[in-house]
Amino acid sequence: MRVLGISPLDKDASVSLVEDGEVLFAAGEERFSRHKQHAGFPALALAAGLAHTGWSPDELDAVAYPFLDWEDEARLMTSAMSDERRWLSTRAPRHLGAALAAAQARVPRGRAEIQGLSCADRSMAKAAHKALGHCILGTWPRVSRFVSQRASRRWLKHGIEDHRGWSEALLSGLTRAGVSAPLRRSEHHLSHAANAYRASGIERALILTLDGYGSGLAGSVSLGEGGHITRLAGLPFPHSLGSFYEAVTSSLGYHPDRHAGKVLGLAAYGDPDVLSPLLDERVLTEDGSLRLVDALNIHFSRYLAGRFPIIDVAAAWQATLERVACALASHWLNETGADALVLSGGVAANVKMNQRLHALPQVKRSFVYPNMGDGGCGTGLAIQLSWPGGVGAPLEHVYLGPETPLAEMRSALERAGLPFSEPADLPGELAARLHAGQVVARFAGRMEYGPRALGNRSILYRASEPDVNQWLNQRLGRTEFMPFAPVTLWEHRERCYEGLAGAEHAARFMTMTFDCTPFMKQSCPAAVHVDGTARPQLIERTQNPDYYDVLAAYERLSGIPCLVNTSFNMHEEPIVCTPDDAVRAFLLGHLDVLALGPYLVEAPVDSAAG
Structure with missing residues (x-):
């Protein structure tokens, strides 16, 4: 079976050509267009892939796309936001004044110079009126709750519009390319789970996928066993470790979709204990689930980035990410008895988190899919749709x-x-x-x-x-x-x-x-x-x-x-x-x-x- 896999068009659009579970060609459109994290139909990558394989468009058996139809995605997004409002209504807002003062007292003094930073204690200090705005909107309990709910409504509106637009772009792009094979859509996190498990070569493994958003979810937990993938749990959006890390990346002055690695690099210089106690109260794990308080309120991270050294902000976010990911994985490793862990999703680009997960006492083997972000999703779904059965060989290379x-x-x-x-x-x-x-x-x-x-x-x-x-x-x-x-x-x-x-x-x-x-x-x-x-x-x-x-x-x-x-x-x-x-x-x-x-x-x- 010959399948064309196309990754989500909103960023890092990529093309994969897969036959009976074997990837013959895979590349991102950005390499050809020269636009970083290219958004839009990957026409140039598709042309290159067809030229490499010698296939014509009419020889394709299916097209794999790792999102549902925009109307189905809209229903999932609407349901997720409704669940979010209900959950927030059960939580009493908490004032952060004392906790912020305690954090300020924990900031180390007299740190050595850091290459690449003008000052080791540099913050993203704002003008007084902006700093006051972030403080009120991000840390005053009732105001913060209102802002979070408004952000959820705005995200929902734009999310539906985006999915509708990209769905139309996908169909028109396929028509222009002369591709008439049936379009096979799937919920998003199956594509991540498939690329991690199928490429690992491991017979039985816990599959953990973590990203920003995908088909109502921000992550999933599955068991791969004997060549089959069984979903155990979904992590509902907006309780997203991807969005959590994107927020601090943006608040530290970097591009949220491209520069998470810079935050990871900064984190090694900071003291996570300065701000981790504040984050621990906002990022909650219990029984293999995940909840973030006021998840979409960007003003909280903006305020901390303006008040505290950026290296300490980065260190706290990194430490919290590691803690939460390890708690999730530990719970489900214990539940399943699995001793292998495979990872995919944009959050799995965090190499230090991956090290912490591999070090868990339950884990004997680990694998991270090399193209772990959304650029690898078309590949995962194309592999899944054309998989011949059983457990495959480990991925040898990505050339x-x-x-x-x-x-x-x-x-x-x-x-x-x-x-x-x-x-x-x-x-x-x-x-x-x-x-x-x-x-x-x-x-x-x-x-x-x-x-x-x-x-x-x-x-x-x-x-x-x-x-x-x-x-x-x-x-x-x-x-x-x-x-x-x-x-x-x-x-x-x-x-x-x-x-x-x-x-x-x-x-x-x-x-x-x-x-x-x-x-x-x-x-x-x-x-x-x-x-x-x-x-x-x-x-x-x-x-x-x-x-x-x-x-x-x-x-x-x-x-x-x-x-x-x-x-x-x-x-x-x-x-x-x-x-x-x-x-x-x-x-x-x-x-x-x-x-x-x-x-x-x-x-x-x-x-x-x-």
């Missing part, structure tokens, strides 16, 4: 995008006027350049699917230089306090990381942090965050031979089995897709060497950083 012919690579270099060579031993040459302290951009093979660069659209550098976070991030226009991630030879994994047992599969895809060993901290400081963790990609030669060979050759030269691996793109741009994209980012980033397929390119004299 599922387009591959550029060599002639197009040569043409791109010639158009740019860049001289190039074709070394007989390119991996060895790149390793020597890396060992000498050069920055290498690598563009080769099929493009990675999902948010991570895993070697084929990557920038590589030696991890032994601690200052690289500052100067390379500046070259790429990125935030200096964000840590780089390492790629590590599979056979050296235990030498570098602690707590890997049972999560090796997840670690192939940079979806979880691990505590670093003393060797890793000493030899690879550029890839170790301030909290002593790293988010590795473990690489075996069978996954990607040429990429592996670069790292293996570097290890022979340096004795270090890791390199920095960061995405090949400029700040706020999608990862490069074509040779022209690669050449542009190479020149704008003032990188030293570009490996474009088999071709080696030196930075022009006027572009090199020197």
Whole structure:
């Protein structure tokens, strides 16, 4: 059965082409349109996928879309908001004055400077009238309750309008593309559950999905067993860990859909005990359920971000997320007796939360779907609809995008006027350049699917230089306090990381942090965050031979089995897709060497950083 999977069109629209449960092609529209988190029908990705597989539109058996019809979604949203109003009416509002004063007294003094921040104690301080507004609207009990209910009504109105608009865009896009196969819709969280369980290769596992919103829910709990998925519970919207984290991301001045990772990076510098007691009273878990008090009132996080150091705000939100996720998982692991946990949904992009979940005493094995956000939902539902039965093999790689012919690579270099060579031993040459302290951009093979660069659209550098976070991030226009991630030879994994047992599969895809060993901290400081963790990609030669060979050759030269691996793109741009994209980012980033397929390119004299 041939299925076209299309992810939700509201952000990160993606295309997957799946046959009998096997993903043959998968890519996000943003890579082709060059619009970050592209919203709208993924026409360019669909054309690329059909070209890669050789399929024509009339050879498709079904189209999978991970939302119900807009009218059904409207009914679910309306019901969720009604339930929210009823629940809030049972809770007496509580004044926060004393709790806020106690929190203020817990703020540490005299903290060290943090690279990338103007001041360690910086807050998002507002003008007096704005600060007073956030205080009244976010912390005065009865006012806060009124604001929350009004926000729920506004969210419902816009949500229905959005689903109707995207439904129409989906149908018109399919018509323009000549796709007439039956459209198979599904409630949202089945798609997340399917991609996590089907790709894990685990026979019996608890499936936890956590995101912002999906078909009346903000999460789901299922049991995968013997190839079957059984829903155990739904976590109703707006009691959403995704929305909870988006609110603080926005309140700290970042884009809520794209920059949650920055909050995670900041959290490691802060003290969670400053504000966690306040959050613990607003984020409630009991018997495997989740409730958030005044969930959609953005003014609460706005007020705290303006009054307290942003690192302490980030730390409190991160600690609460970890606590709640672990409480949910623990309850359902105990209920089911499962000893494996698989994760999907946008919240599962939080690699530190994933580490905490893997460390639960009930968990022996963990897996996180590599494209855990909504960009992976079309894939999950397409796999589910075409699944042949039973338990499949573990996902081996996500090199599922387009591959550029060599002639197009040569043409791109010639158009740019860049001289190039074709070394007989390119991996060895790149390793020597890396060992000498050069920055290498690598563009080769099929493009990675999902948010991570895993070697084929990557920038590589030696991890032994601690200052690289500052100067390379500046070259790429990125935030200096964000840590780089390492790629590590599979056979050296235990030498570098602690707590890997049972999560090796997840670690192939940079979806979880691990505590670093003393060797890793000493030899690879550029890839170790301030909290002593790293988010590795473990690489075996069978996954990607040429990429592996670069790292293996570097290890022979340096004795270090890791390199920095960061995405090949400029700040706020999608990862490069074509040779022209690669050449542009190479020149704008003032990188030293570009490996474009088999071709080696030196930075022009006027572009090199020197």
